[in-house]
Amino acid sequence: MTSTSDPHGHGHHRFQAHHFDTGEQQFQAGKLGMWLFLATEVLFFSGMFCAYAVYRSNHPEIFANSSQYLDTWLGAFNTLILLASSLSVAWAVRCAQLNNSAGIVYNLVFTLVCAGVFMGVKSVEYTLKFYEGLWWRSKYVPQIPGQHHDLTQAYADLQNFGLVTLAVGVALVILGYLLAGRNPAGRWTFWALGGSVLGIAVGCLGGNIYTQSKMSHGHTASHGHSDVDHHEAGHDDSSHHAANPPETSTTVPTETTPGDAPATTGGEGSDEADAADVDDAVPTAINPVPLAGDHGADVAQMPPPVVVTPEGPVEFDGLGRKFPGIFFSIYYAMTGVHAVHILIGIGVIVWIVARAAAGHFGSDYYGPVEYVGLYWHLVDLIWIYLFPLLYLI
Amino acid sequence: MNHDAPAHSSPHHVTSLPVLFGTFAALVVLTIVTVAQARVEGIELGKFEIAVTLAIATLKAGLVAMVFMQLIYDKPFNRVVILSTLVFVALFLSFTIMDTAEYMPDIRNFTLDNPNVE
Numbered sequence: 001m002t003s004t005s006d007p008h009g010h011g012h013h014r015f016q017a018h019h020f021d022t023g024e025q026q027f028q029a030g031k032l033g034m035w036l037f038l039a040t041e042v043l044f045f046s047g048m049f050c051a052y053a054v055y056r057s058n059h060p061e062i063f064a065n066s067s068q069y070l071d072t073w074l075g076a077f078n079t080l081i082l083l084a085s086s087l088s089v090a091w092a093v094r095c096a097q098l099n100n101s102a103g104i105v106y107n108l109v110f111t112l113v114c115a116g117v118f119m120g121v122k123s124v125e126y127t128l129k130f131y132e133g134l135w136w137r138s139k140y141v142p143q144i145p146g147q148h149h150d151l152t153q154a155y156a157d158l159q160n161f162g163l164v165t166l167a168v169g170v171a172l173v174i175l176g177y178l179l180a181g182r183n184p185a186g187r188w189t190f191w192a193l194g195g196s197v198l199g200i201a202v203g204c205l206g207g208n209i210y211t212q213s214k215m216s217h218g219h220t221a222s223h224g225h226s227d228v229d230h231h232e233a234g235h236d237d238s239s240h241h242a243a244n245p246p247e248t249s250t251t252v253p254t255e256t257t258p259g260d261a262p263a264t265t266g267g268e269g270s271d272e273a274d275a276a277d278v279d280d281a282v283p284t285a286i287n288p289v290p291l292a293g294d295h296g297a298d299v300a301q302m303p304p305p306v307v308v309t310p311e312g313p314v315e316f317d318g319l320g321r322k323f324p325g326i327f328f329s330i331y332y333a334m335t336g337v338h339a340v341h342i343l344i345g346i347g348v349i350v351w352i353v354a355r356a357a358a359g360h361f362g363s364d365y366y367g368p369v370e371y372v373g374l375y376w377h378l379v380d381l382i383w384i385y386l387f388p389l390l391y392l393i
Numbered sequence: 394m395n396h397d398a399p400a401h402s403s404p405h406h407v408t409s410l411p412v413l414f415g416t417f418a419a420l421v422v423l424t425i426v427t428v429a430q431a432r433v434e435g436i437e438l439g440k441f442e443i444a445v446t447l448a449i450a451t452l453k454a455g456l457v458a459m460v461f462m463q464l465i466y467d468k469p470f471n472r473v474v475i476l477s478t479l480v481f482v483a484l485f486l487s488f489t490i491m492d493t494a495e496y497m498p499d500i501r502n503f504t505l506d507n508p509n510v511e
Contacts, residue, residue, distance in 0.1 A: 027405075031468075032471060035474045039477075039478040042478050042482060046482040050486055053486055060500060072428060083420045086457060087414070087416075087417040090461040091413055094408055098407065373461075381454050381457055384453045385450050388427055392427065392428065392432075
């Protein structure tokens, strides 16, 4: 089947299925099917948006507090990257309508590079959060105010991952030359895959360099500012402990004086031995050790009380130890499912690139380009809502 | 479909490049606006912040759907499919958070106890 007319001599396009009267009917049927699929996708994601709305409306302080651990600039950069990828997909559809096969291929390979960069930046965000203990609800490690995590290992891991993906991407591009010979579809399949993997490498290495420089640069400026916020909040908590015990039963703190030595537990210290026997052990409040290089003056003036439970210290004792983790459960569920959609999108766009390189698409037949484009725009649409909901407000 | 027709007489709407790039530029500007609104000191919208941020997101989503996804040139039935979905999403969300007012006293107490926790 290499000619444009079908072998039965019906005179219709070779990709027109027999049960359709015309190519136009086939195109519109497929498009309606794609819109119905996108409708189910919207409903599917709405379940997670609903979870977000419920937890946010009942615990607004958790969301305001937790979103400070997300990097707005990485999220904004990824938003721009996805918008650019959507532009090139729309441009690819235009090229198909104008019989420009090369234009489809170039635009969609650009889309794939953007998709790779998005995933690379996401890998930086996830990896750093895992090293900081910002897991989902069941693995969440409560954050100590003013604590700076040692992320040297995370940066090294990310650099290794980025260099490996860089090597794999280059290898895929070279393999395209060596294995596929003069077959354009095979060659562009390798180059499209190589482009996405190279995009991952660029996103990962670039995001890694950015977060490292931000850490070393903003250690005293921006981070110091948030430390002060923590201490003020913590200080205020302590003045309210006696009058207003927190609602959550698991985190009833005991009052301690600011002068207590860090290692010394509060008045309930003798209960520590019993703590192992009781499920909900009575937590005790201590003053954390001021970390080296931290702002000694601030710490001395306003010691933050930190509730220590058998599971570890808890930030903002009034919040209860479980709550910040719920934000990250929702964060990982929503961004994770979105990232899976990006990966599936990479797969189908590689398929479209291969077919476009083989010359399958033109103004009389470009349904698959259009359908995959609609899917990619929907993935972009979901992110347009995810970015402000998780990173900004 | 007429096979003899020249390429540019496609029965479907072909979006011009200025429109595509103009839409992209508008999306980038709206992204910058929403980030600036959230992060620049001195722009405090208070209780309207969430509404403004979601309005900007919806404007962006509308641009992508109408221009990039060509919904504005599409068959009315396809528009009905996706817009009716949004009606059901609205029903889903509004029914689920209907009892939010029940928890407001707890939230208010917490805010009074912890005035510095934003």
